[in-house]
Amino acid sequence: AQRVTxxxxxxxxxxxxxxxxxCNYSYSGSPxxxxxxxxxxxxxxxLLRHISRESIKGFTADLNKGETSFHxxxxxxxxxxxxxxxxxxxxxxxxxxxxxGTGTLLAVQx
Amino acid sequence: NAGVMQNPRHLVRRRGQEARLRCSPMKGHSHVYxxxxxxEEGLKFMVYxxxxxxxxxxxxxxxxxxxxxxxxxxxxxxxQQVVRGDSAAYFCASSPDRVMYEQYFGPGTRLTxx
Numbered sequence: 001a002q003r004v005t006x007x008x009x010x011x012x013x014x015x016x017x018x019x020x021x022x023c024n025y026s027y028s029g030s031p032x033x034x035x036x037x038x039x040x041x042x043x044x045x046x047l048l049r050h051i052s053r054e055s056i057k058g059f060t061a062d063l064n065k066g067e068t069s070f071h072x073x074x075x076x077x078x079x080x081x082x083x084x085x086x087x088x089x090x091x092x093x094x095x096x097x098x099x100x101g102t103g104t105l106l107a108v109q110x
Numbered sequence: 111n112a113g114v115m116q117n118p119r120h121l122v123r124r125r126g127q128e129a130r131l132r133c134s135p136m137k138g139h140s141h142v143y144x145x146x147x148x149x150e151e152g153l154k155f156m157v158y159x160x161x162x163x164x165x166x167x168x169x170x171x172x173x174x175x176x177x178x179x180x181x182x183x184x185x186x187x188x189x190q191q192v193v194r195g196d197s198a199a200y201f202c203a204s205s206p207d208r209v210m211y212e213q214y215f216g217p218g219t220r221l222t223x224x
Contacts, residue, residue: 044201
């Protein structure tokens with residue numbers, strides 16, 4: 001069965017420190033991986049997807065098929081990065097439903 | 111474009127009552143997904159609909175839950191005879207035809223069963 005694991009419920013860092021939000025998945029095929037973010041009082045929104053290989057708001061994520069991981073990284077955290085981050089997997093195909101991890105709350109301290 | 115709309119934002123029901131959650135997708139989107147988030151858990155897929163069709167309902171509980179997306183009007187998630195365990199946040203997402211991976215989420219409906 002497909003599964004997404006985010007081992008950290010809370011990650012607290014100081015402004016300017018590097019950030020790595022961990023995400024591991026289990027899926028036997030070729031998944032599509034995403035990071036969604038929810039800022040305080042806002043709706044869930046797509047941050048980035050592995051296929052696009054782009055950097056959004058300074059965040060990057062590389063799909064490592066050998067380790068089945070899709071960690072989200074940013075070299076220098078900003079206070080406005082404080083939010084709930086969800087890793088998600090899709091098998092694509094006909095339904096494209098998303099399978100979410102439990103989320104990690106990133107708190108960036110001043 | 112106002113984005114995905116959900117109403118009500120908060121819904122309180124007594125055990126045994128019915129709950130109706132509505133979702134209006136973004137303009138031009140014909141794909142709707144419903145997810146449920148229980149306390150301390152991630153979002154769990156429930157059902158995927160296109161206009162007038164249920165495509166995948168593998169995440170829907172077998173009883174009391176139903177969903178529809180009529181030709182006209184919003185998508186409706188209906189929960190009959192609610193129980194305390196149905197208390198959760200219910201999120202709707204929509205996607206355009208050509209870019210199905212890109213799901214746009216609504217603000218959610220928080221259902222509380224007393």
